[in-house]
Amino acid sequence: MDRDRIEVRLAGFGGQGIIMMGYVLGKAYSIFEGGEATLTQSFGPEARGGACSAQVILSKNRILYPYVTKPDILVVMSQEAYTRYYPSLKDDGILIVEEELVRLGDLKPNQKLFKIPATRLAEEKVGRRLTLNIVMCGFLAAVTGVVSKEAMEKSVLDTVPAGTEEVNLKAFQVGYEYGKSIVG
Amino acid sequence: MDRDRIEVRLAGFGGQGIIMMGYVLGKAYSIFEGGEATLTQSFGPEARGGACSAQVILSKNRILYPYVTKPDILVVMSQEAYTRYYPSLKDDGILIVEEELVRLGDLKPNQKLFKIPATRLAEEKVGRRLTLNIVMCGFLAAVTGVVSKEAMEKSVLDTVPAGTEEVNLKAFQVGYEYGKSIVG
Amino acid sequence: MANIKWTTADPKGVLTGAHYLDGNHAACEGALAAGCRFAAGYPITPSTEVVERFASRIPEVGGVFIQMEDEIASSIALQGAVWAGLKAMTVTSGPGFSLMMEHIGLAAMTETPCVFVNVQRGGPSTGTPTLPAQADMMQARWGSHGDYEIIAVSPSSPQECFDFIIDAFNLAEIYRVPVMFMMDECVGHMTEKVIIPEPEKIKVVERRWTDKKPGEYLPFEPDDDLVPNMVKAGDGYRIHVTGLTHDERGYPAATDVTVHNKLVRRLCDKIYKNAHKIWKWEEMDTDGAEIVVMSYGISARVALRGIEMARERGVKVGLLRLIVVWPLPEPRIREIADKVKAIVVPELNVRAQVAREIERVVAGRCPVIPVGHAGAGVHDPNDIYNAIMEALK
Amino acid sequence: MANIKWTTADPKGVLTGAHYLDGNHAACEGALAAGCRFAAGYPITPSTEVVERFASRIPEVGGVFIQMEDEIASSIALQGAVWAGLKAMTVTSGPGFSLMMEHIGLAAMTETPCVFVNVQRGGPSTGTPTLPAQADMMQARWGSHGDYEIIAVSPSSPQECFDFIIDAFNLAEIYRVPVMFMMDECVGHMTEKVIIPEPEKIKVVERRWTDKKPGEYLPFEPDDDLVPNMVKAGDGYRIHVTGLTHDERGYPAATDVTVHNKLVRRLCDKIYKNAHKIWKWEEMDTDGAEIVVMSYGISARVALRGIEMARERGVKVGLLRLIVVWPLPEPRIREIADKVKAIVVPELNVRAQVAREIERVVAGRCPVIPVGHAGAGVHDPNDIYNAIMEALK
């Protein structure tokens, strides 16, 4: 994608690590690729729970208006997220789904769809269910190309808690390769 | 005095009962003679001490501006009070002093002066030093006639703590008679 | 239909007759006449006499006074008492008022009818504890976080302390808002004759009890006038009351922007839209005036001397004395602004707290000239006179 | 001579480099860069991350964080630390801010340089704890009793949280006032790149230590700029600091109207008279604009989308973004008002908190159109667009 302003929305439920995905993406783009990236988030009850969504704007220039209105890329990790946000996806936008958690309807003609069983991959291939969001990061990098693999990898390493680098790198690889296997 | 608005200032030091004098005067005039009377007071440090002054405006009509600027009647019970407030006394005003506590200068030609050793009278004739302010009330009623003896008496009785009516009535009499003996 | 019932005062609280009282004592008598049966307070100069009198009077009237451990506790104990069905007030001055800010917001949010008495003294901080100011006027309206509206009433004599604190209680009940009774040390410590009428002559608003049954009743469903009717604890309604954003059931909806918007706007609108029923002011000689002085509380009385001085020089000066200060009678102010050369606003603060709001309302129709004073005393009437003369130029 | 020394940041507190931070974390880094070495706080959503980061960073930088028992304690512990010589802040949101009001007044009265960070959430009362508002703007200025002035700074991005909290600390030191760093939940929880410069590139004001000796020094004697120079406890000056009205020696003079007047006026004047050195705003395309939008914080960024929409229809719209909100840049606002058809003021509150003050300043020169929003979300840019189009009529 080479638009000046790319709007990304990531949505799912609490515990899936949605915000961290947004954080990894934004950091990759702004810190490791020198662009600008604004991450905002919906915030549930004071500490916990419920539906969760993150919005990332990527741009080469200063980002003024910081919110997503019509995402170029929509990542949905729950049925509720799909129902709620799919209608706002751009007519030529990209939809990425956790395929085992979401039942899809029809897409518009110019929209693109990429599906991944991220949770299962995290459980089965990485051995840590909680890394599903990093699997998704790899996948997103692979299928959209909005950020380079290298930047995304660095961002993952820079973000995850000390001691968990290895498993997360693995998760990233799993997702990335799964993505590459689709887009070739 | 038959001006529509009579301004009275009473001043001395804390412990002399200055405010209560003002209260008795104001109540006598407003409650027992049906006029209007506004009592205001200067207030020292939060609870206690120092110089003390009360201002009473007496009028047959609604009192708008509630402060004394040039008193018609000035009662001073300490040297400091005299020094501070005498200059504001009206050219034809009445000055009343606790004669054993104040050393006087000259008066203006139309000003009138009435002196009383109120503290000593309270000690010697009433037997209670603390009643000096009620002695002064009696004196003031007698020499100025701004309120009737009856109203002032009622006001004293209505104001002093239960159980002290008698001694205060006596103090009032002492002051009143001392005043009458002067003005005849 | 807004469930507002006017009745007359409960004779138990009414000391009918002529009394020689200072403003603080008169305010207490007014509160008792208005039906206030609970007060929680914490001592502070120059307001303590209000609760001291209440403490001594209430056992005979029936009710409770409790001195709490601080102002924070006082300002919420009072709200507990209201939800148990009583009319209630708390009394304080500057520093204590600052501590009550969170709970003014709570009362606004939960629409708890109650009265906060503030006998204003010189600030900021401990300032001049024994001396007057009118420098908490903006705080009364803006001191708590978030958006809400209140009513502020300002008396200028002991008689008005009596009369208008009854208004304050009535307004609190009608609009279910905390009403700020904004006295000043001068009025609080000034003694004058106070005529307390017969109980039957004192008009008092009852709580706007709902006439709905438990199943039907929604605690925060507004009536015609945007104000919900009320119930109390123990009545079997099993209500929930929260300081969180809540829907008409009273249930938290703290992440719902629509509910939040509706609620917050209504909390403000119930004052804005009913403002014409709330305004109260007094005018003297405003017809044909070249200059109108607008003031409130003690300053309005002091201003009269300045006005007198200007009149002696032939200037036509009127006075508009605000009794309800918030909300301001905006249309009338604009009307006057269209006719006069200037509006002069003396008040005991240096930040032109009410003047600046008048200035906003006037929007350039005429100059608005604040006459500030830092407090710890009252204006020299000459300053007001000078401002009037200056304004004429 | 005002004893203001600019230096550069202490490298210990500066994390030079590009970081991906949310506003709350960036504010903490800014505070550390500004030299803040003491923070006292009490947790509250959505601000707690500021002190959480501080707690984790400070041991390596040198200094102390303490979570106090409440906001009241935090807001005065901070002042104790300042008088011991450190730069200090406290951090809170709505309800906690309300509890700090008494101590904002104390800081103003004792001229204690310090920073209060308020990450605004929806109110009143508990409101919407996790969602944004800009409804404490008037409270920041008027929330404590009595007259005083403060400075309020409002960032609109994490980078600005970093940059402008440094300004906030610097302004606090220069003017010896409590500075309100008025964030909002959006900015606090929005993550962007934050570039932290080399320590030598960060300009920091030292405390304006007196150069007088103990015998000569008067703690509250103003310097040229109306601000007194300072000492700290332990330096041998044996100062007295009180929240009572005090003379230049710092001695209580709580019944002296002259001293009170002089002090209170100076506390306000030091801001009024130095306002031109304090103002900070950003303009975009205001030259030749028909409409100028004036806003701050997150709303200014949201407004840009509305402005864009209007421009697409050929309307000439400019933006004046307030960075220092209080004091307002009054002359510039008037200048603009003289040239435009209208001023539109979007903000996340429904009482037009900043708009009303702009309206006062504008005094009828042009219409001022508030675009209110109760918070718990941000404006729909359409509403701002509509207001602009409406204003044109």
Place this chain on the structure above:
Amino acid sequence: MSVTTYRENPVEQFLRTDRMPHIWCPGCGIGTSVNCFARAVLECGIPLDKLAIVSGIGCTGRVAGYLRLDSFHTTHGRAIPFATGLKLANPELSVVVYSGDGDLAAIGGNHLIHAARRNMDIKVICVNNFNYGMTGGQVAPTTHFGRLATTTPYGSPEIPFNLPHLVASCGAVFVARWTTYHVVQLQRSMVKALKKKGFAFIEVLAPCPTLYMRRNRLGSSVDMMKLFKEKSVVKHGIDTKEVAITNYEDPIIVGEFVDTERPTWLDNYNEIMKKRLGDKYVPWGVNNG
């Protein structure tokens, strides 16, 4: 152990079921305490329409909002003075304060000690989960020494309050402590507290798995319940001085520590008025309300 049996879950009639599921995390101990409370209320026979519940702010503070009673969710730390006003204005009401350790003992500590001193006739249930849940796991005045919280990322340098001792020192007439493991005993103490005239205080130790336990790697909620079971020692009537819990590893003394009698604030108020004013004084809250 004997458990009263009801045909339907007795907690159900206490719930605002239209607000379920609640916001509490999986395994959070607050809900457990609510089960005990509901049963205790039924057991002691207070008419439900005359029972009011007051909470401050916090996860535990949400209890008020879930109970189908007259319920007040006030401000952080101020449930007790609100309850005081409610009770004094209508002494017929039974008033229960249900809130968290931070709410009652950090910001609300002053109200706690004064209400205990006054023997104000309210019942306080304090769910102590060793940290601030609602705001994300900050240190509380109950956090074990040296343990992690977001605001003490290297460990808490503070010795926690011994809450039973604190309130007992101020004159509370009923003081008990249980854990969420001790559901039966907790219910029994709640019954006693509800029937008691005067200031009663029950501390309920509870797991906060999401924050306190996760941050301190203390395992699951079940693990903490097991710890409660293992470490608890029942000592009724023990001097409260002895019941401090400073470290996570300390034994946990539970039981009913104080159960005594003295006049409530209102008893004294009425007594004093009667003494001074004689028969013209109508005691408050005895026939009126």
Place this chain on the structure above:
Amino acid sequence: MSVTTYRENPVEQFLRTDRMPHIWCPGCGIGTSVNCFARAVLECGIPLDKLAIVSGIGCTGRVAGYLRLDSFHTTHGRAIPFATGLKLANPELSVVVYSGDGDLAAIGGNHLIHAARRNMDIKVICVNNFNYGMTGGQVAPTTHFGRLATTTPYGSPEIPFNLPHLVASCGAVFVARWTTYHVVQLQRSMVKALKKKGFAFIEVLAPCPTLYMRRNRLGSSVDMMKLFKEKSVVKHGIDTKEVAITNYEDPIIVGEFVDTERPTWLDNYNEIMKKRLGDKYVPWGVNNG
């Protein structure tokens, strides 16, 4: 009894003599306590430039303003948290809080108990005159049961705090009580407190002749001093539970009740940081300040 003798009145160098006479009433006990304090400071050898005094608001709160030391007259009830900030920001300072019973135990009660719990290294001198002096004699949490005050015109319905017990229950390391009659002992305890590391608390019972005593017809200041003399029983080390004063007629237990050791808040803070961060952690307040 041995009294150290100085050539000149040692209190003089502590006074802002340009502010004399002070505002305290004739016979007010506050000034007496100041005499003891001045001598204690001299005796324990703290450099006067490193001694800061913090007061709240009240008659006793005016102490800060009369002492020629770095002195802070803060807000009502908040001297302790101000002192906490002062001390933590510069641990080299000796920090003394000097304030009244209402200030410290009514509005300021929460700060008092938390500072004691934390063992914050400050010394608190509480002049207990059984009422609020400054505001004109209202009831305090120390007023004797049933006694008159302006806000309890028929008698106080409240049982007062046992202040030594309250702070001891929270962990104060030094707790003493004397009356203004016990000038020598008071001075001695002040010396100990000043030398003590950690939270020290001294309650000084004092006459307020103008308000409390006059309203309750308790005679003159001299009468109260005589009462202090007669009713006092010295019991060092007694369990603070036993030292409550509920009625005016009660015996007055005086003495040094607690004198123990435990790490201060800052000791623990430094310790914990060192444990986690190792040598890169520079302990705060040890060499810096």
Place this chain on the structure above:
Amino acid sequence: MSTSTGRKFIGLVVINSERCKGCEICVSFCPTGAIVMSRDFNSKGYHYPEFKHPEKCTGCGLCGLYCPDFAIYGYREKVE
């Protein structure tokens, strides 16, 4: 109170699986092991308890006293 044959009471358990958050407290503290966690998820993705061994249940009610989510309730029914 031995087996189903001789029992005067039977223990019954009601499970509201949609309210369950899978904390496993009920299962862990059931004194008899009458309930176990099911392999199924509810719509929120939580495993919930199953009344696997009714015969073991004494109807002691502890599961219901423990459950923080008001999702399970055990009680006793007379066998006539």
Place this chain on the structure above:
Amino acid sequence: MSTSTGRKFIGLVVINSERCKGCEICVSFCPTGAIVMSRDFNSKGYHYPEFKHPEKCTGCGLCGLYCPDFAIYGYREKVE
């Protein structure tokens, strides 16, 4: 330390009569009765103590420790 003839120390007292507020504490608690209240007033109207019996004074300093107004100070001087 008996009479002036054999004493090694004498007690001395300094009185700042203008600061005195006449509370009589010093006089009431002087262990030897060396001071008494004077009949005179100071300018504020308060009686103040007089050092009436210097020979009785031990210089114990208690008067100065007690005086709430910092108006009296007793101390010891060596007699050489």
